[in-house]
């Protein structure tokens with residue numbers, strides 16, 4: 485069944501504080517939004533993706549030689565779970581995703597359903613589309629691409645830090661056309677000391693503390709080892725009160 489396609493609210497970064505209400509509504513509502521007027525030239529965005537694509541065209545021995553330079557970093561080849569996706573990962577910093585689509589892959593899931601683990605993610609996509617989010621009613625909706633903008637996705641740390649106010653939106657990628665798709669993910673991960681807890685200003689009698697302090701490295705390890713990348717691992721950090 486085809487999913488509905490929506491356009492995300494676009495926040496004009498050159499129009500603050502006027503856009504603050506719109507930003508808050510998007511971050512606490514769906515948990516993702518676009519940003520425009522970000523000051524990064526379109527030519528640079530296009531060039532960055534061309535470079536990402538050229539990495540993927542390197543011979544396999546070169547790519548595999550850059551695997552796990554430190555744990556979880558570097559080249560990630562296709563797996564049984566992600567047969568359409570190769571990525572190059574600088575953990576907690578950035579990731580290049582290169583999707584290899586053919587006619588046969590149309591309709592298939594190209595990136596598994598997950599939340600992002602950090603505070604937020606800034607995603608550079610393209611006109612190919614296929615990014616889907618779970619909306620507040622639990623339904624998948626496809627997000628209409630808008631070249632020249634960045635897509636911002638709230639992650640698990642964002643949810644903890646905001647004491648549950650910001651929504652860590654679940655998302656996936658589905659192949660919708662037989663064309664190469666390249667995306668670049670910039671991660672804004674966690675505070676420098678790696679520990680995140682609900683901000684005091686967002687905790688009061690009406691809004692009791694929802695989470696215990698969370699060590700980001702420990703949290704990511706747990707997400708990976710238990711294959712619970714859909715945000716459900718946060719339950720283990722729920723406050724007892």
Ligand SMILES: O=C(O)CCC(=O)C(=O)O
Nearest residue numbers: 581595609615657667669
């Ligand atoms: O490639 C995309 O559009 C999204 C990728 C993604 O969600 C991720 O790398 O965390």
Ligand SMILES: [Fe+2]
Nearest residue numbers: 598599600655
């Ligand atoms: Fe993601």
